[in-house]
Structures are given as structure tokens and as C-alpha cells.
Amino acid sequence: MLLLIAACPSMIVGLLDGAQIYGLTLDPASETLIVRTLKLSTAIGAAVWLFLLVDDRLREAKVLPPRSSYQRMEAFTLSAALVVMALPGLELPTVAEAVVEAAALVWLTLEVCARHGITPTRLGLRWESTGPQIIVLLSTVGACYLGIEAVGRLLTTTGPDGLGLPVMQSSQNDALGITTMADYTAKLLLTVVKEDLVIVAATAALMTAANRPAWQTYTLITVIEVLVHAYMGLPALGYIIYALARVLLYRHLGLVAPLIAGHLTWNLSGLD
Numbered sequence: 001m002l003l004l005i006a007a008c009p010s011m012i013v014g015l016l017d018g019a020q021i022y023g024l025t026l027d028p029a030s031e032t033l034i035v036r037t038l039k040l041s042t043a044i045g046a047a048v049w050l051f052l053l054v055d056d057r058l059r060e061a062k063v064l065p066p067r068s069s070y071q072r073m074e075a076f077t078l079s080a081a082l083v084v085m086a087l088p089g090l091e092l093p094t095v096a097e098a099v100v101e102a103a104a105l106v107w108l109t110l111e112v113c114a115r116h117g118i119t120p121t122r123l124g125l126r127w128e129s130t131g132p133q134i135i136v137l138l139s140t141v142g143a144c145y146l147g148i149e150a151v152g153r154l155l156t157t158t159g160p161d162g163l164g165l166p167v168m169q170s171s172q173n174d175a176l177g178i179t180t181m182a183d184y185t186a187k188l189l190l191t192v193v194k195e196d197l198v199i200v201a202a203t204a205a206l207m208t209a210a211n212r213p214a215w216q217t218y219t220l221i222t223v224i225e226v227l228v229h230a231y232m233g234l235p236a237l238g239y240i241i242y243a244l245a246r247v248l249l250y251r252h253l254g255l256v257a258p259l260i261a262g263h264l265t266w267n268l269s270g271l272d
Contacts, residue, residue: 002112002206003224005046006105009039010228017231043101046108047079053111066087069184078104084102098186102193102266109202118205124256133258134250138263147242154235188267192260199224200246201256214251221247 016031026034034236054075056066082104084090085097113123120126185214207217225243229236 001049002109002198003203003220004193005049005108007040007224007228009035009196011044011224011230012038014228014230014236015219018236021233029089032269039084040083040088043082046104047082050108050111051075051079051103052190053108053115057111057114060131068116072073074198076170078107094183098190099181102190105190105193105198109198113205114204116206118209122254123205124250124254124259126255126257130255131146132189132255135266136255136258137262139249140246140259141266143242143245144263144266146245150238151235152231154238155232191267192263195228196246196260196263197256199228200243200250200259203248204247207249217251218247219243 013035016026016035025031051072054071058071063071078100081100085100109122110120113119115253203221203224206218207220222240222243223240228237229239246259250256
């Protein structure tokens with residue numbers, strides 16, 4: 001459920017954009033309706049789930065007012081903001097939407113994990129000695145490089161200068177509708193929350209807690225990563241390397257912060 005809330009809208013948009021590359025298009029009105037309906041439904045689902053989880057935790061822990069009242073009010077306010085941001089027809093700043101969605105996803109992830117006995121420390125939100133942190137950070141940058149390099153090669157070999165297959169012609173930022181530095185920063189914040197905290201860390205931790213075999217974890221996360229980037233067309237397969245490497249790093253070292261830092265470092269470096 002958590003994975004669907006975090007990834008489903010991006011996957012559907014990616015698949016719709018990817019389908020357009022190959023001439024499989026819906027009429028604009030239908031596509032807009034699908035995207036808006038999905039965005040609103042996932043926002044409502046996340047908002048209700050977050051408030052209920054917070055309320056249940058406070059009741060079970062027998063937290064007394066005013067502390068319990070404050071936490072419920074905070075959860076309600078963030079949940080309401082998330083739904084408002086998803087309402088069709090509202091032209092709200094991209095930065096505000098991204099920040100609210102990122103905050104809600106972080107809180108929801110922590111609540112869901114706590115419900116399954118996974119503390120923030122066990123999830124990987126902790127500081128280890130410098131060595132492991134640097135290893136994960138640098139390895140994540142390397143994984144980003146390998147993934148983007150694979151995407152670039154697939155764009156070259158399958159595109160007009162290669163096999164002649166349709167591929168994404170615009171830049172990644174143009175495909176995502178990013179036009180300003182503020183948009184880029186906000187989208188980057190939301191991206192690392194979705195891809196590193198939810199898709200990789202929380203999914204791997206929850207599947208491990210459920211005693212799922214490792215191959216299922218690797219497969220699920222890799223498929224999700226490819227579908228999220230399906231707007232690129234066939235070259236999105238390059239993200240298989242990117243996904244597998246990050247899951248490997250997380251499963252063996254269990255650290256989220258350097259995974260996020262490495263991803264941020266790569267994107268902010270301008271090398272992609």
C-alpha cells in the first residue's frame with residue numbers, strides 16, 4: 001500500500017508518456033482525467049491512512065493531552081494540505097506541492113514502519129561511523145553514474161542514430177515539466193523521498209520483516225524504478241543497474257542517509 005501511494009502516480013504518468021513515444025495515445029481529456037483522479041485518490045488514501053495511524057499509535061501508547069491533541073492536529077493539518085494540493089483546477093506552486101507531499105510521505109513511512117516493528121534506527125535513519133557512510137554515499141553516486149550511462153547508451157543505440165526506435169527526444173527535466181531552479185530543488189527533494197526512503201529503504205525493510213526472499217525485493221523495486229522512468233521509452237531499462245545497486249547497498253549496510261546524500265550529490269552535480 002505504501003509503495004503504491006508513493007509510486008503509482010509517477011508510474012502511470014511515466015507509462016502514459018512512454019506510450020505516446022510509441023504512438024499509443026489517449027485523447028488529452030481522458031489522460032488528464034486519469035492522472036488527476038489517480039493523484040487525488042492516492043492523496044486521499046495517504047491522508048486518511050496517516051491520520052488513522054497517528055490516532056491509533058497515540059491511543060495505544062495512551063498519550064495524554066495536550067501532546068496527543070497537538071500530534072493529531074499536526075497530522076490532520078498535513079493530511080488536509082496533501083488533499084488540497086491534489087484537487088484538480090488549483091494552480092498551486094510546484095514547490096509547495098512537492099514539500100507537502102514529501103513531508104506526508106516521510107511521516108507516513110515512519111508510521112507504517114513503526115506499525116511493523118521497524119524503528120527509524122532499524123530503517124536506517126541513523127549515523128554510523130564515517131567509513132560505512134562514505135562507502136554508501138560514493139557507491140550511490142557510482143550507481144547513479146552507471147544507470148545514467150546505461151540510459152545514455154540505450155538512447156544512442158535504440159534511437160534515430162541506432163535502431164531507429166522512438167525514444168525520448170527532450171531532456172529529462174523537460175519531460176518532467178521542470179522549468180525553474182525552485183521546481184528542480186523541490187522535485188529533487190520529493191524524488192529522494194520517494195525513490196530512496198520509500199521505494200528502496202522502506203520496501204526492503206518491510207519485505208525483510210515479512211520474511212520475503214531477497215529476489216522478490218530486488219525484482220519488485222527494480223520493476224518499480226523502471227516503470228517510474230518509463231517516460232524515456234526503452235532506455236528506461238538502464239535504471240535496472242541503478243535500482244539493483246542501491247538495493248544491494250541498503251540490504252547489506254542498512255543506511256538511508258548516505259543513500260539519499262549520494263543521490264542528491266549526483267543530481268546536484270549537473271553530471272546527469
